[in-house]
Amino acid sequence: MKNAWVAVLLLSMCLVAGEAMCQEAEGEQNMSFAQLADILVRTLGIEMPEGSDELADAELFEVQANMLTEAGVTIFADSKLDEIVNRCDLADVLYDAIMGPNEASVEEKLEYLMQNDYMSSEGGYNCDTMSNDDIIALLNIPELSAAVAEAYSPVTIGALGAEGVNLVAPAPKNPEGQRRPRRETAGSPTS
Numbered sequence: 001m002k003n004a005w006v007a008v009l010l011l012s013m014c015l016v017a018g019e020a021m022c023q024e025a026e027g028e029q030n031m032s033f034a035q036l037a038d039i040l041v042r043t044l045g046i047e048m049p050e051g052s053d054e055l056a057d058a059e060l061f062e063v064q065a066n067m068l069t070e071a072g073v074t075i076f077a078d079s080k081l082d083e084i085v086n087r088c089d090l091a092d093v094l095y096d097a098i099m100g101p102n103e104a105s106v107e108e109k110l111e112y113l114m115q116n117d118y119m120s121s122e123g124g125y126n127c128d129t130m131s132n133d134d135i136i137a138l139l140n141i142p143e144l145s146a147a148v149a150e151a152y153s154p155v156t157i158g159a160l161g162a163e164g165v166n167l168v169a170p171a172p173k174n175p176e177g178q179r180r181p182r183r184e185t186a187g188s189p190t191s
Helices: 002-024 033-044 057-070 087-099 106-115 132-139 142-152
Strands: none
Touching (some): 033 057, 033 132, 033 142, 087 106, 087 142, 132 142
């Protein structure tokens, strides 16, 4: 049953992410946190509160960011609507989805993603912005999208409440319980 949910989330992530980029970010070079939040909320099947469709963009982003942070996607804590997603932000999301939340440095996360050919080594250990196409390409890698779906999805197989309804499992948090400080640049890893 769990594999079926992961497969459904994987397929919807690929379809919705591609669709969202065509509709929302056409002609834009970089992806904002608001765009990434919208893609993740829709593809992970996170149910938005009633009336969310009537919120202004800033309010909608605040709700989505809070829900994603609760689900364990800590890059959205204290982020801004129009802030641009960079390599380090995406490395945090992807690495934590694969390996679980931990104290790995951003350099270690980037190194892992580059060594496994998920991220291009062209950007090195810098926290440069990425194009929409590059971000969507990463989210569409089956292993990565499955890891993201399994790590951050509100669908928790086997966690049943008194009414037999699936509950959202509490997401593990980093020791501080909040987003790691945003990195503008990063040095090379120490060996």
